[in-house]
Amino acid sequence: xxxxxxxxxxxxxxxxxxxxxxxxxxxxxxxxxxxxxxxxxxxxxxxxxxxxxxxxxxxxxxxxxxxxxxxxxxxxxxxxxxxxxxxxxxxxxxxxxxxxxxxxxxxxxxxxxxxxxxxxxxxxxxxxxxxxxxxxxxxxxxxxxxxxxxxxxxxxxxxxxxxxxxxxxxxxxxxxxxxxxxxxxxxxxxxxxxxxxxxxxxxxxxxxxxxxxxxxxxxxxxxxxxxxxxxxxxxxxxxxxxxxxxxxxxxxxxxxxxxxxxxxxxxxxxxxxxxxxxxxxxxxxxxxxxxxxxxxxxxxxxxxxxxxxxxxxxxxxxxxxxxxxxxxxxxxxxxxxxxxxxxxxxxxxxxxxxxxxxxxxxxxxxxxxxxxxxxxxxxxxxxxxxxxxxxxxxxxxxxxxxxxxxxxxxxxxxxxxxxxxxxxxxxxxxxxxxxxxxxxxxxxxxxxxxxxxxxxxxxxxxxxxxxxx
Numbered sequence: 001x002x003x004x005x006x007x008x009x010x011x012x013x014x015x016x017x018x019x020x021x022x023x024x025x026x027x028x029x030x031x032x033x034x035x036x037x038x039x040x041x042x043x044x045x046x047x048x049x050x051x052x053x054x055x056x057x058x059x060x061x062x063x064x065x066x067x068x069x070x071x072x073x074x075x076x077x078x079x080x081x082x083x084x085x086x087x088x089x090x091x092x093x094x095x096x097x098x099x100x101x102x103x104x105x106x107x108x109x110x111x112x113x114x115x116x117x118x119x120x121x122x123x124x125x126x127x128x129x130x131x132x133x134x135x136x137x138x139x140x141x142x143x144x145x146x147x148x149x150x151x152x153x154x155x156x157x158x159x160x161x162x163x164x165x166x167x168x169x170x171x172x173x174x175x176x177x178x179x180x181x182x183x184x185x186x187x188x189x190x191x192x193x194x195x196x197x198x199x200x201x202x203x204x205x206x207x208x209x210x211x212x213x214x215x216x217x218x219x220x221x222x223x224x225x226x227x228x229x230x231x232x233x234x235x236x237x238x239x240x241x242x243x244x245x246x247x248x249x250x251x252x253x254x255x256x257x258x259x260x261x262x263x264x265x266x267x268x269x270x271x272x273x274x275x276x277x278x279x280x281x282x283x284x285x286x287x288x289x290x291x292x293x294x295x296x297x298x299x300x301x302x303x304x305x306x307x308x309x310x311x312x313x314x315x316x317x318x319x320x321x322x323x324x325x326x327x328x329x330x331x332x333x334x335x336x337x338x339x340x341x342x343x344x345x346x347x348x349x350x351x352x353x354x355x356x357x358x359x360x361x362x363x364x365x366x367x368x369x370x371x372x373x374x375x376x377x378x379x380x381x382x383x384x385x386x387x388x389x390x391x392x393x394x395x396x397x398x399x400x401x402x403x404x405x406x407x408x409x410x411x412x413x414x415x416x417x418x419x420x421x422x423x424x425x426x427x428x429x430x431x432x433x434x435x436x437x438x439x440x441x442x443x444x445x446x447x448x449x450x451x452x453x454x455x456x457x458x459x460x461x462x463x464x465x466x467x468x469x
Contacts, residue, residue: 043113046120050111051103054135056176058092058142059149061085068153071168072161080156084149091145099138106131126241132234139177139230143223146172166215167208173219177226184308186225186278190218193288196303197296207291214284221277228273232266305357312356312397315404315432316349322408322428330421337414338421345407349400356396363389384453391446398439405432 059067068081109127111120122128147169154165163171174189181187190211194204239262240247248256285304289297306313323338330338366386373382408429415422 039113046113047107047111050120051100051107054131055096055099055103055138056142058096058145059088059172061089064088064149067150067168070162071150071153071165072157072159073153074158077156077158081153084152084156087152088145088149091148092142095138095141099134102134103131122237124237124240124245129234129237129241132230132237136227136230136234139227142176143173143227146176160209164209164212164215166212166219169219170215170222173222177223179226179229181274181277183274183278185281186274188281188285188304188307190214190281190284190288193285193300193303196299197288197292198299199292199296207288210291211284211287214280214287217280218277218284221273221280225270225273225277229270232270235266236263301357302353305353305360309357309360312360312393315401315435316346318428318431319345319404319408322424326421326424330418334415334418334421338411338425341407341411341414345404348403352396352400356393356400359389359393359396363393366390380453384450387446387450387453391443391450394439394443394446398436398443401432401436401439405429405436408432 064085065081068077068084073081106127109125110123110131111128112123113119114121150165150168150172154168170190194208197204197207199207239259243259251259285300289300292300306317319342323335323342326338327335363386366382366389370379370382370386373379408425411425412422412429415425
């Protein structure tokens with residue numbers, strides 16, 4: 001082999017190796033992994049949702065004009081509406097665009113998918129702190145602009161509109177700032193209670209107008225709770241960013257305890273804002289009840305009771321749901337018998353509804369006193385009071401459950417010739433019996449705890465569990 005031939009062969013082999021290692025342009029890019037692409041798309045969508053939650057949008061021009069009309073401004077006020085609309089745009093548009101750009105750049109570094117789930121988890125660090133600070137600044141500015149716009153429009157009206165300024169502010173606050181609540185009273189929404197009152201349209205409008213101060217107070221409380229929540233999150237994120245990544249791994253126990261206490265302080269601020277909303281709701285509900293006729297007030301109280309203590313009214317709701325589930329297919333005579341038995345059960349339950357609500361309120365109050373007593377000298381008496389109050393609730397709730405269970409058992413007997421419907425009700429009866437056994441276990445435990453609290457000198461032996469049927 002000549003040198004020229006050898007050189008040509010080496011060049012040929014080198015080109016072939018390079019061609020094998022790198023696909024040609026005709027072959028195209030490497031195939032995309034579908035699973036990875038789907039995960040990336042889901043992450044982008046989740047991040048976009050998070051940005052939308054952090055940066056609520058301002059009212060658009062059509063919404064501003066609709067707000068003006070609902071407040072009572074007519075065509076003769078068009079110029080004033082346009083002036084206020086322009087001021088609103090000046091206050092929000094540039095700020096919203098700037099905040100959106102900042103979050104678009106940082107959101108991917110501030111949140112990451114939770115392992116094995118589609119939800120996003122915050123990622124500690126300065127980017128998260130900056131994202132939350134930006135969101136807090138924007139929400140504060142938007143809430144102020146919304147309030148100024150509503151009050152400015154209301155000040156230009158010549159006549160009452162379909163809503164007052166307080167109700168308009170409430171609706172906007174719910175749209176912009178509402179959050180799930182751990183306190184059931186804070187979770188109640190006044191419009192739901194007005195709907196439950198089932199008033200004639202004119203009476204409902206008059207009462208809604210009379211509640212104007214409460215609408216405004218609720219709007220402020222809803223907005224303040226959202227801002228307090230984000231402010232606490234932003235402060236926690238800023239402090240964690242200052243402490244450094246993985247600081248817990250080398251921190252002393254004293255430092256860990258100190259920083260945990262600091263986190264609790266910040267969480268307490270958000271909890272206080274929720275209590276303020278709860279207080280505002282209580283005041284509004286009390287004002288509403290004072291204005292309602294007796295039948296409407298009873299409906300509102302029932303709605304509030306179910307919102308505050310849903311488990312206490314679960315048996316009758318389950319009975320009603322079971323009967324409703326048969327309406328599409330059961331014969332008319334079957335439904336007639338079931339409805340009659342259900343109505344009879346509700347009549348027998350009604351005399352104890354108010355008492356059950358009273359006992360539940362007393363139990364909640366006793367629990368609050370127990371927490372306030374702490375570990376001091378007042379704790380033993382507060383403990384007995386709390387345990388006794390809980391037992392009183394359990395005992396009356398159990399009496400009511402037995403009333404429902406007996407009614408369902410009668411339905412099963414009446415529907416013996418209709419096996420499909422009877423089976424539905426028999427399954428409900430089994431669930432109610434299970435709930436009764438669980439309640440009996442709780443009452444035995446409360447009795448044992450009361451005995452221990454009132455007779456010092458040794459723990460009582462736990463009661464033996466009843467065998468399953």
